[in-house]
Amino acid sequence: MEKFTIRPIFIPQRNKLILGGILLCIAGVLVSFYAMTNKNLTKFLRENMVSIAELGALSVDGDLIEKIQTVDDMSGDNFRIISNELNKVKDGHPSIKYVYTMRKTDTPDVVTFIVDADNYLTVNNPDKNNNGVIDPEEELPQTGELYNSSHAPQLMLGFDHPTADYKINSDQWGTWLSGYAPIKNSQGEVVALLGIDMSAANVEEVLNRAERASGFLIVLVLAVAASMYSIITVKQKELLLSEEANNIKGSFLTKISHELRTPIVAITGFVDLIFETNKGLEADTKSHLESINLYAQRLIRKVNHIIDFAKIKAAKISVIKSQFYIEELINDVKNSLHPLIKENHIIFKIDIQEAKEKIYLDKEKVFDILSNLIANAIKFTSSGGIIQVSAKIKQQILTLEVSDTGIGIPKQHLDNIFNDFTQLETNESLRKYKGSGLGLFIVKGLVELLQGEISVKSIVNKGTTFTIKLPV
DSSP states (O other), X not given: OOOOOOOXXXXXXXXXXXXXXXXXXXXXXXXXXXXXXXXXXXXXXXXHHHHHHHHHHXXXXXXXXXXXXSGGGGGSHHHHHHHHHHHHHHHTSTTEEEEEEEEEOSSTTEEEEEEETTHHHHTTOOOTTOSSSOOGGGOOOOTTOEEEOTTOHHHHHTTTSOEEOSSOEEETTEEEEEEEEEEEOTTSOEEEEEEEEEEOHHHHHHHHHHHHHHHHHHHHHHHHHHHHHHHHHTSOTTSOOOHHHHXXXXXXXXXXXXHHHHHXXXXXXXXXXXXXXXTTOOHHHHHHHHHHHHHHHHHHHHHHHHHHHHHHHHTOOOOOOEEEEHHHHHHHHHHHTHHHHXXXXXXXXXXXXXXXXXXXXXXXXXXXXXXXXXXXXXXXXXXXXXXXXXXXXXXXXXXXXEEEOSXXXXXXXXXXXXXXXXOOTTSGGGTTSOOOSOHHHHHHHHHHHTTXXXXXXXXXXXXXXXXXXXXX
């Protein structure tokens, strides 16, 4: 294991509070992610369950169901036909385990079984695993057998309209989500209920993994915060932060940030998979999934800020140049920030009339510069405001401008906005705009790395314009 020797250091109280705040915010976002993922996956599965139950009920002959009343009817043709129809419903989806029918009795909350999908297939051989014993899970309901539905309120509602349980339930037979729908006869009268139990083991495993990952990361983040606080408090307050400690901090922040970034990227990938495999999502479900994606992208940007901050402080960023069109890069930045632009109802304009030729720069660094500036502009621009990105090339100099119609920056603060952890908290109107205070510091560091210049002009309540000049 690599060993470090740390000389006594002193870190200002304000920086300790900011660092602790960032770590606690990350922990809070992880908790929110798990809760929202749990809620939306269950909601998505329930909506599918309602549709499956509704379609399944339409395939069951309600007139034949009415003719099955007693155990003696289990050997008749009507019973066989209905059982076969239920088996077709069961075979329609690999996760469906049980399909059954019920009818009401004169006693509230008590129903009686009619036909089960497995009844006819196993009536002569209920010992399905051939172990010589009829196990509890192999005991099939008999026609006329009573069932108390008081613990399943959605079941009784299923006689009126298609519905499903709101929670995933676990019992001795597995983990399930159940759906219900009314079965009607040829006169349109409700004569029975179709019930479907679908295995939710895969969903439960996904949620358990997310919970374990979130719990581990929260413990890790809090442990990191506690460790850093312990290190800070035992150091002598009169010595400056040594270069050696700076390098250690940068390496530490980079490693921790990469560990945090991996599960967040996995969450966004899982959301994208749901979008790709389910084109007919309801508007409400789609909105919730988009919210998960939006907050995941926000957290990824914060983690990226920490990584870039550590690299800039340690002077460990290399420049890799390539040829590209600035118009394409600006559109890539716009697309990456589309959820934020949409959420804040921003009017986004691009002007590249004087920058049509290819340029030779570090594409990734220019992307990060524009991404940080535009994200910053979105944060300080009210709904319906305008953000414009313009580019022009003249005498081998690329000039980029990012302008907004936001709240502006007071003149007395313009000299400090590029300092790390700067959020202009002395201005009452700006305190509600939360952030890490690293974005503009990173922008300036990257611009200087590319041997460029950055300047800013701003008018309070009118807007702000950042101008960047880079040699190409």
